Amino acid sequence: MSKLICRVFIICLSLFSSVSYAQVSSVQNIQARKILSLNGKWNYIVDPYENGYYDYRHDPFDQSKTGTGGFFDDKVQKDKSELIEYNFDLSPQMNVPGDWNSQSEKLELYEGTVWLRRKFNATPEAGKRYFVYFAAVNYESHIYLNGKKLGVHKGGFTPFQFEVTGKLNKGENSLVVKADNTRKQDEIPTVNTDWWNYGGITRDVFLAELPEHYINDYKIQLSKGRKNAINFSLKLADAFAGQEITLTIPELKLEKKYKTDSEGKISDEFTWNNLNLWSPENPKLYAVNIKSATENIQDQVGFRTIEVKGNDILLNGKSVFLRGISIHDENPLLAGRLRSEGDMRMMLQWAKDMNCNYVRLAHYPHNEEMVRLADEMGLLVWAEVPVYWTISWENPATYANAKQQLTDLILRDKNRASVIVWSIGNETPLSTPRLNFMSNLAETARSLDDTRLVAAALEVHRDGNTIILNDPLGEKIDLVSFNEYAGWYWGGTPAEITKYSFNIKYNKPVVITEFGGDALGGFHADENTRWSEEYQESLYKNQIAMLTKIEALRGMTPWILTDFRSPRRQHPVYQNFWNRKGLISETGKKKKAFFVLKDFYNQMQTKYK
Incomplete structure (x- = not known):
């Protein structure tokens, strides 16, 4: 393949990626934020024909003019003449996180669609932002809150989130997930693997409450090949300048103060001697604190270098x-x-x-x-x-x-x-x-x-x-x-x-x-x-x-x-x-x-x- 064709190929892939994966990248260190766990018992409906997603003409309910009619509506019968052919409240339950194959004998070899629903209470506050965060759903998931579609995610092992600010009810909410672990040739992985294709919500689910200008991502580690050069970067979820950030590592008596730039970012490299380096023999972790006016994030971070030189791996x-x-x-x-x-x-x-x-x-x-x-x-x-x-x-x-x-x-x-x-x-x-x-x-x-x-x-x-x-x-x-x-x-x-x-x-x-x-x-x-x-x-x-x-x-x-x-x-x-x-x-x-x-x-x- 010529260099020109390679460049065109890469550009096309990049353009495709920007279109297909438009959701906000998942929050770094979600466990350190203010979260409500949505783990526990979820009601589920097995749907091999995807009746809860397609009408009899095989058109998706969530793309119809009304955007209703699917299982994601989570309807209950209000009068005796109403026809509803599903009922989450009367359906069995499974544990989340957990796969369906190991929780029901009849689902041991099942691959396809299962609908899962969890009801929860919320008290959203003005000036706060809210996200539904999934640590993993296998494989393709369609996410709905109170009958409205939040989005779609592909990939059975990586985290994703959708913002629900302004979409939460004060009081009871219904979160519905269409999880489909059908193997397909064009997916990652493809149709042929040598492990069990466990379907479902296999890792944690959280409702996260974050400030308006929250810290979406940060990195703190040693620079490449340097045992005393700490690289620190941070990105707010939006381009908000002037946000004051303090990085503290108490054991090192290290405190650094920053302000975010016009893109809501910080990037710094500084030397710090006498670091106790992490290794298998000495898995030293430092308590790290990243603080803004509205957040206080705690983490445990180790510092080490890794590189290759000739035939050696150097730790x-x-x-x-x-x-x-x-x-x-x-x-x-x-x-x-x-x-x-x-x-x-x-x-x-x-x-x-x-x-x-x-x-x-x-x-x-x-x-x-x-x-x-x-x-x-x-x-x-x-x-x-x-x-x-x-x-x-x-x-x-x-x-x-x-x-x-x-x-x-x-x-x-x-x-x-x-x-x-x-x-x-x-x-x-x-x-x-x-x-x-x-x-x-x-x-x-x-x-x-x-x-x-x-x-x-x-x-x-x-x-x-x-x-x-x-x-x-x-x-x-x-x-x-x-x-x-x-x-x-x-x-x-x-x-x-x-x-x-x-x-x-x-x-x-x-x-x-x-x-x-x-x-x-x-x-x-x-x-x-x-x-x-x-x-x-x-x-x-x-x-x-x-x-x-x-x-x-x-x-x-x-x-x-x-x-x-x-x-x-x-x-x-x-x-x-x-x-x-x-x-x-x-x-x-x-x-x-x-x-x-x-x-x-x-x-x-x-x-x-």
Whole structure:
């Protein structure tokens, strides 16, 4: 593709993005604002034919002349002759946050539309602004308040909000969500994944009360490669000049005063010596206070640097080996998405029990609370967007969606010290359109945040006993990061895989983002019997022997911490809709390979002290 065509392509994508994603970016650190939780019991209606959205001519009710007639009206019968074919009050309830697949047996495999409704009371005040904030709804959501449409959002794992100032009733309000988790070719992710497509309102819902000129976004972190240069920026929700802002870090006796410029912004860089830098061994967080005339925002922020130099990954200037594991946003012990701090802390503690200093949060943005816990517990994080397998690479709308999800992830988590990698995708097949798509995402990540590494989980191919990595996307990213499944999907038995060697084109740190094999917890046999713990144990031993021959190896996140549910995994005895590659079973039992990896990480910790 010529440079001119590339420029035109990028311009078209940019224009499309500005049209399709016009809503205000979500508020930074929503939990620190004045919020009313709308979590709890929501009534729901399963609607496979979307009768609540389309009339019998398949025209949307919310686009009709009256804008009424759908389930979003939340009507109740006022006289006995009135025909209404739904009733939220008499419908069952489900917990929010929570997916519908794990809360109703008949919905376990359901994909489609479910309507959810929550009634709440509000007392809106003059001079205040109000927003309905969703931390995540999977996948396409249409949001209605008191029968009026607020807007539409696509993407199952990123936060979004709609302003409801002037739309709230004093007293009772009805919030209705049309959630649709139907898989579609042109979406992100696309139709083919290897995880359960949990539908519904899977994360927190809040009604936020904010001042007229509220702080929409802020960033506080070290400048790239500088251990004593603090970069602070802030943006009001509107272009309001002269707003007085005070930044305070009490432990450092730091206080800085600013006034917003004509665009409602602040941007500053200043040096501050003797910072206690964050690391897995020392997860130091400072209490940070950002105060205006009308807001007082508290946060916990760690300061650290991350960069690559030759084959090394440098954390705070020191070479580090990333002792990692991959994690899905799913509780193996209790069906469904991780719902609470306890769920998330359990998963991260299991990683620490293996002596990990690093986790890959695959294959989509995880809960914000998960990343905050990683800050607290001292775990480095690879954060990813669901550009997964075979995407519609040449569809501008698909790219705009991917770019928006990446943008939302970075804006949400840019103040978390634990996050060291923005991942733009997983196992995407080689082609020119794919390279353009992924290269543009890499550029987007760097433009939004130049202080972290940009990577992707690449694929390899083989020539005889040589495993080759020469993906041209490797030029655009900071790590040689790739998945390989020798000993499971190819390469013979575990004992045979040590014959392989690697031919890696790029002189960069190597991080193996996936390897592994399935084992049914509690099934024991010899090391050549598929599905046994002994097979998985032998596979890990021989993978480690094979991979440690790579001179530039600087980390790994084997697949995966725990068994997880997947419709692709259908063997009635060994899988039964579970991917069994976990090192911990669905009952919480550590498999034999868990201890193989732990022993290796103990060795690597000693080596990289």
